[in-house]
Amino acid sequence: MTKSVFLALALALMGASAAQAATKQEQAACRSDAKKYCSSHVGKPQEMLSCLTDNKASLSQACRAVVESHGG
Numbered sequence: 001m002t003k004s005v006f007l008a009l010a011l012a013l014m015g016a017s018a019a020q021a022a023t024k025q026e027q028a029a030c031r032s033d034a035k036k037y038c039s040s041h042v043g044k045p046q047e048m049l050s051c052l053t054d055n056k057a058s059l060s061q062a063c064r065a066v067v068e069s070h071g072g
Contacts, residue, residue, distance in 0.1 A: 029062035
């Protein structure tokens, strides 16, 4: 995963509260799903979270749990 995809995912997973940053484990859980389903939303944190939410049924169990924990 490129550095920009990783950063976009981290920002997207912050959700409504900037104080609730995604942990490294959460980022790792969604890395491949973000790349597979949402790569066109790199650099657009809210769109990334929305994309992951829209694709929740296709995400890995671990990533789905992360997205849900961040309001998606």
